[in-house]
Amino acid sequence: MNSRKIINSICYILIPIFITVLCITLIFQIYTQKANEPKEEMQSPYQEEADKLIGSLLPYNDVMYVLIPISTVGTILCFIYLCSSIGKDNKELNIFDKIFYEVILGVVCFIVRISTLGTIAILEQYFANGTPVLSLVLSLIITCFLIMYIAIMLLLVTTIRRIKSKNFWNTTFIGRCANWLWMMVKKLWNSIRTLFTNLSESKKLFIYIAIFSLLEVLLAFMFKYVGVVLDILLVVYFYNYLMEYVKSYKMIESKLKAMYEGNDTVALNSKFLKDEFKTSINYINDVSNGLKSAVQESTKSERLKAELITNVSHDIKTPLTSIINYVDLLKKEDIHNIKAKEYIQILDSKSQRLKKLTEDLVEASKASAGAIKLNLEKIDINELIKQAIGEYEDKFNESELKVYTLYADDNVLISADSRYLYRVIENLFSNISKYALENSRVYVEIHKEYDKVILVMKNVSKEKLNVPPDELMQRFVRGDRSRNTDGSGLGLSIAQSLIEIQGGTFAIKIDGDLFKVQIEFPVQN
Amino acid sequence: MYNIVICDDDKEIVKAIEIYLNKEGYNVLKTYNGVECLKAVKENKVHLVLLDIMMPIKDGIETIKEIRKNYAIPIIMLSAKSEDEDKIMGLNLGADDYITKPFNPLELIARVKSALRRYTTFGEYKEEKNVYRTGELVIDDNLKKIIVDGNEIKLTPTEYKILLFLTKNKGVVYSIKQIYENIWEDECYEADNIIAVHIRHIREKIEINPKEPRYLKVIWGIGYKVESEE
Numbered sequence: 001m002n003s004r005k006i007i008n009s010i011c012y013i014l015i016p017i018f019i020t021v022l023c024i025t026l027i028f029q030i031y032t033q034k035a036n037e038p039k040e041e042m043q044s045p046y047q048e049e050a051d052k053l054i055g056s057l058l059p060y061n062d063v064m065y066v067l068i069p070i071s072t073v074g075t076i077l078c079f080i081y082l083c084s085s086i087g088k089d090n091k092e093l094n095i096f097d098k099i100f101y102e103v104i105l106g107v108v109c110f111i112v113r114i115s116t117l118g119t120i121a122i123l124e125q126y127f128a129n130g131t132p133v134l135s136l137v138l139s140l141i142i143t144c145f146l147i148m149y150i151a152i153m154l155l156l157v158t159t160i161r162r163i164k165s166k167n168f169w170n171t172t173f174i175g176r177c178a179n180w181l182w183m184m185v186k187k188l189w190n191s192i193r194t195l196f197t198n199l200s201e202s203k204k205l206f207i208y209i210a211i212f213s214l215l216e217v218l219l220a221f222m223f224k225y226v227g228v229v230l231d232i233l234l235v236v237y238f239y240n241y242l243m244e245y246v247k248s249y250k251m252i253e254s255k256l257k258a259m260y261e262g263n264d265t266v267a268l269n270s271k272f273l274k275d276e277f278k279t280s281i282n283y284i285n286d287v288s289n290g291l292k293s294a295v296q297e298s299t300k301s302e303r304l305k306a307e308l309i310t311n312v313s314h315d316i317k318t319p320l321t322s323i324i325n326y327v328d329l330l331k332k333e334d335i336h337n338i339k340a341k342e343y344i345q346i347l348d349s350k351s352q353r354l355k356k357l358t359e360d361l362v363e364a365s366k367a368s369a370g371a372i373k374l375n376l377e378k379i380d381i382n383e384l385i386k387q388a389i390g391e392y393e394d395k396f397n398e399s400e401l402k403v404y405t406l407y408a409d410d411n412v413l414i415s416a417d418s419r420y421l422y423r424v425i426e427n428l429f430s431n432i433s434k435y436a437l438e439n440s441r442v443y444v445e446i447h448k449e450y451d452k453v454i455l456v457m458k459n460v461s462k463e464k465l466n467v468p469p470d471e472l473m474q475r476f477v478r479g480d481r482s483r484n485t486d487g488s489g490l491g492l493s494i495a496q497s498l499i500e501i502q503g504g505t506f507a508i509k510i511d512g513d514l515f516k517v518q519i520e521f522p523v524q525n
Numbered sequence: 526m527y528n529i530v531i532c533d534d535d536k537e538i539v540k541a542i543e544i545y546l547n548k549e550g551y552n553v554l555k556t557y558n559g560v561e562c563l564k565a566v567k568e569n570k571v572h573l574v575l576l577d578i579m580m581p582i583k584d585g586i587e588t589i590k591e592i593r594k595n596y597a598i599p600i601i602m603l604s605a606k607s608e609d610e611d612k613i614m615g616l617n618l619g620a621d622d623y624i625t626k627p628f629n630p631l632e633l634i635a636r637v638k639s640a641l642r643r644y645t646t647f648g649e650y651k652e653e654k655n656v657y658r659t660g661e662l663v664i665d666d667n668l669k670k671i672i673v674d675g676n677e678i679k680l681t682p683t684e685y686k687i688l689l690f691l692t693k694n695k696g697v698v699y700s701i702k703q704i705y706e707n708i709w710e711d712e713c714y715e716a717d718n719i720i721a722v723h724i725r726h727i728r729e730k731i732e733i734n735p736k737e738p739r740y741l742k743v744i745w746g747i748g749y750k751v752e753s754e755e
Contacts (some may be wrong), residue, residue: 314605315605322538324628347625389718
């Protein structure tokens, strides 16, 4: 610590000595060179005095040659040492170091300026008048130089200290101002940003548009053609900006569509969408997950139900086979008792009914559980209805029903499983033959409307229809509620399920006694 | 005198079938599981097997596989399983027919007869001119006679024409319009359901169960065809 201080002090002293030596040797060199040139008219009366002084130094000419590099190197070394040594021990800034750098720089510049001016003035005075004594002149000049030296060294020291403590920028006035300004800008920016993030996206968009419109107007006024180019860029930017929204919305839409169609598998990733859709996406994903699990649950339970019903029906069918067979055998026995015969007749019809009921039950549960393997093919609905009417012609005749048909003009192809579609038509025709008013007209019409085929069946009911259409399509509900008539009450339910799993729609309308079924399928071409 | 093996774990069903078959003059061997059934087939000269699927000890599937290793006798499956897959599996394993419980006794007998007839008269038919045949349906156009399972069937002239046309072109599906134009050799305007009604009448006459026809099949929404061979 102390040794460093001592070396520092030595350096401080050495530097001016080296410089002085350097100056003197240089002056001497210049002067001796000038002395060798042809002499001009003497201007100064002190030429002689100077010559005498130089002459006294002449014998040391060789030494002076050596002194130039030594003093130069010495000065540089001292400077380098000082630069590295200053501020090593004490990194704290003293009061002097905290003064604005610009002030110190100004003062130092001022001192240096004054000193140089002073020196020049003294020298001019000396050479012009020659009155003052040389020693006085020299001492004055040396004083000036010393002041200059001290000022410069102070500047050097404080500069190095400031740099080393990494506070140089902060101790300058400009730096302070810049820092302050930077802070202000930062604060302003932050407040704008918080304000902006809290704004709704529509308001943000409004601000964007406002700013850009302003920019555009300014640009248009300022530069004629550059404005147009920038204008185009702005339009492109806004187009992209808006397209991102459209894209996000499209993704949401496709997700909703998938949910609607029931083949929704992938959750929406909010990463690829605009921020303001994020909450909606979360809601949609939640709803979709809920829906999926609900659908899974219900299909699972429907399937279990269908399986259970199938298994139970197997177990019912075996004893039922015996009942039917032995009733049949009984019928063939020679029984004379009329009552016994009547009872057997009842047993026969009821066992047949039970058979039909078990079959329908299995079919209904399977159809509503969707546990049916479809074999979809293109079929002509006109042909199907013609065939079906052919099958039911005698039953319609029995009930004295007149069937009026209206077919679509050309062949109308739809995609369906023909067996299951016929099953539906069969159910409906069977209902008509059972429940339609005798001697009434039945209308079966096929229309083609744009991309749809509409099949309508209309008939007048025998009994008063006191059940709403929705309820009619439920299982085990029949129009007459008394359940006296033949049938399982599953026909319409099966029909609806079968049509729906084939991709069609099934609707029932009741208007007074008019019973109307409407089936729609998309046209296939 | 044909020997028929009945195999079902429900004794009452076996007994009922026995009564029906006895009335028709068949000799019945009663068995109640697959093992007994195989034994009966091995020890007797059996002409037909009626086989239930779900049985204890050895089920119908295993039994039919065993029988098919050594015998070509007709096997009719008898099951409460009415699913298409079950039927297809049974037929693929080598069953000749598949009847679902509860069955109509008359239908059962008709199917047994048909299966026996096919088995016993196999290869008896000669190729004759103007005689068309598919399975047990024979149309002799020389005599204008139709024979199904050995019985002559009476059809109206139109029905005869339709059936003949479809049998001549067996395996091909014809729409109502095509059938009309081929039979009446006239443009079809308002054929509507005349053809469909005729077809139903034909089915009612030639088929054991018109709802599940063996020969004259309805391809819903497309047309009709006569099955090419069984």
